[in-house]
Each structure stands twice: as structure tokens, then as C-alpha cells.
Amino acid sequence: MAGATCGSQRGRNIDGVPDSVYWKLYFAARKLPWDPQTVDLSRECADWERIRREFPAEDYAGQVLQLCTFFYDGEESVTYTLTPYLSAAARLGLGADLQLFLTSQLAEEARHFEFFRRYFAEVLPDANPRMPLPPEPRSVLVDGLQDIADRLRKEDEPGQLRELLVEGVAHYMGVVESMLARTGYRGVGEVLAARGWLPGLQEGFRLIRRDEGRHVAFGIHFLKDIASPHPPLRKIALDTFERYLPAALATVQLFDFPRPLFPIEMLVQYAMDAGQQFLAAAALTDEAVELTELERDLAEL
Numbered sequence: 001m002a003g004a005t006c007g008s009q010r011g012r013n014i015d016g017v018p019d020s021v022y023w024k025l026y027f028a029a030r031k032l033p034w035d036p037q038t039v040d041l042s043r044e045c046a047d048w049e050r051i052r053r054e055f056p057a058e059d060y061a062g063q064v065l066q067l068c069t070f071f072y073d074g075e076e077s078v079t080y081t082l083t084p085y086l087s088a089a090a091r092l093g094l095g096a097d098l099q100l101f102l103t104s105q106l107a108e109e110a111r112h113f114e115f116f117r118r119y120f121a122e123v124l125p126d127a128n129p130r131m132p133l134p135p136e137p138r139s140v141l142v143d144g145l146q147d148i149a150d151r152l153r154k155e156d157e158p159g160q161l162r163e164l165l166v167e168g169v170a171h172y173m174g175v176v177e178s179m180l181a182r183t184g185y186r187g188v189g190e191v192l193a194a195r196g197w198l199p200g201l202q203e204g205f206r207l208i209r210r211d212e213g214r215h216v217a218f219g220i221h222f223l224k225d226i227a228s229p230h231p232p233l234r235k236i237a238l239d240t241f242e243r244y245l246p247a248a249l250a251t252v253q254l255f256d257f258p259r260p261l262f263p264i265e266m267l268v269q270y271a272m273d274a275g276q277q278f279l280a281a282a283a284l285t286d287e288a289v290e291l292t293e294l295e296r297d298l299a300e301l
């Protein structure tokens with residue numbers, strides 16, 4: 001029934017789902033599918049071989065491999081820990097539109113993890129992506145997300161559950177996706193593009209980063225709607241950022257190699273800017289910041 005716009009349905013979509021920002025983000029996700037199995041990886045093996053051969057002292061290959069390992073573990077972790085957010089949103093009655101979006105995000109996180117699984121299997125078969133992460137990325141990307149997911153699962157009291165969901169969204173969409181994931185995909189994607197290296201990895205990064213833009217936008221709108229108007233909830237979101245900020249920055253600093261492929265000052269700046277932009281856009285701080293980077297990605301929606 002393309003084009004049907006009967007008056008009684010204006011402003012609503014399927015079966016009473018409100019035409020909200022969450023619905024728009026869900027709809028954008030549905031319009032922009034991609035298949036990790038069809039990203040062209042045919043040039044990757046030759047590129048890795050050349051990078052290892054031409055830059056042995058710099059160990060550029062080792063630096064990109066560390067990054068891919070962090071992303072593999074991070075995408076696996078966010079895939080496994082998102083379901084309790086969906087359940088909590090349903091139990092709190094936050095709306096079908098919000099649940100629809102989180103459902104699309106869950107499918108996308110699985111797709112990101114699938115991309116890295118395929119990449120390691122086909123391009124880096126001798127590497128082990130399951131090497132234990134250093135303590136800082138482990139605490140923010142894995143253990144911390146597992147902890148809040150467990151608490152969300154167990155909580156039944158609505159007021160407590162709402163507080164936990166605010167904490168979880170600040171951690172997951174704010175610290176992990178906004179400060180770390182998007183910073184990594186952006187900064188490293190730019191460096192690889194400038195050198196013309198690893199086009200398959202570049203393409204995967206581009207597609208994942210576009211998805212992450214929607215996830216971050218969801219977190220901003222959620223905290224603006226739910227946490228910003230209520231000082232105790234606002235404090236929980238800000239405290240969560242403060243608690244994980246040292247581990248997030250220490251994770252970025254792990255790319256401070258003697259001869260870094262990725263300028264460390266640039267990565268730290270990207271991460272700090274992303275955090276400030278997220279908090280300001282969610283009306284959790286009074287800072288006036290420009291959202292050009294996120295807006296550029298979301299303009300693709």
C-alpha cells in the first residue's frame with residue numbers, strides 16, 4: 001500500500017507505533033541493511049603481507065591487528081549484553097517504537113561481530129582474536145557491560161530499573177559506542193583511507209560506523225527524554241561517564257606506540273570530543289558544542 005496516507009493514520013505507523021525519533025531511527029536501520037559476507041576482502045591478504053614486509057620496525061600490521069582484536073571483542077560483548085535493555089524497556093512500558101529500535105540495534109551488533117569473525121577467519125587465520133584484553137578495555141568493554149546487563153536482568157522494581165537503564169545507556173551508547181567505537185572506526189578509517197590500505201577493512205569500518213551513529217543517536221535521545229529532566233537520573237548518567245572515563249582513555253592510550261600509525265593525540269581528541277558532544281546533546285551538561293561529526297553521519301539516514 002505504498003503512498004496510502006489515510007487521515008486517521010497520520011502521525012502513526014504500524015498498529016499505533018508513534019512516529020517518534022526512535023521509530024525514525026528504526027526505519028533508517030531497516031532501509032540500510034548490509035551483508036558482512038559480501039564485503040570485498042579480495043585485496044586484504046596481499047595488503048597485510050605488504051604492510052608486514054615494508055614496515056617491520058614500525059609494526060603497523062601489529063597495530064592494526066590490535067585494533068581488530070579490540071573491535072572483535074567489543075562487538076561480541078555488545079551483541080551479548082544488549083538484550084536486557086530491550087527487556088527493561090518493555091517492562092517499563094517505554095513504548096513499542098523504542099523496542100523496535102533496540103531490536104534493529106541487536107541485529108546490527110550481531111552483524112558487526114559477524115564481520116570481524118569473517119575477517120579473522122578469511123584474512124587473519126593465524127591470529128587469535130580471543131587473546132585476553134588488557135585490564136582497561138576489558139573493564140569498560142566487557143566486564144562493565146556484563147555487570148550492568150546482569151543487574152538489568154534481575155531488577156523488578158520500576159524505579160530502580162529505570163535508574164539502571166539510564167546507567168546502562170550512558171555506559172553502552174555513551175562511553176562504549178560514542179567515545180570508543182566511533183572514535184576507533186573514524187580515526188582508523190581515515191588513516192587507512194589516506195594510505196589506501198586494506199579496502200575491505202575500510203568498507204567494513206564505514207558501514208559499521210554508520211550503524212553506530214544511529215546507536216549513539218538513540219542513546220542521546222533516550223537520555224534527553226528520560227534522564228535530563230530529572231536531576232537524580234541526570235547524576236547517574238554523569239557519574240557513569242566519570243566512572244568509566246579513565247578506562248576509556250586508557251584504552252585509547254594503548255595505541256600510543258613508539259611509531260604510531262594512528263596519531264594518538266588525534267584519537268584522544270576524537271574520544272574526548274565525542275564524550276562532550278554526547279553529554280551536551282543529551283542535555284546532561286550545559287555546554288554548547290557542535291555536533292558536526294555525528295550530524296554528518298546521521299545525514300546519511
Ligand SMILES: [Fe+2]
Pocket residue numbers: 075078108109112181208212
Ligand atoms: Fe557495533
Ligand SMILES: [Fe+2]
Pocket residue numbers: 078109177211212215
Ligand atoms: Fe553499536
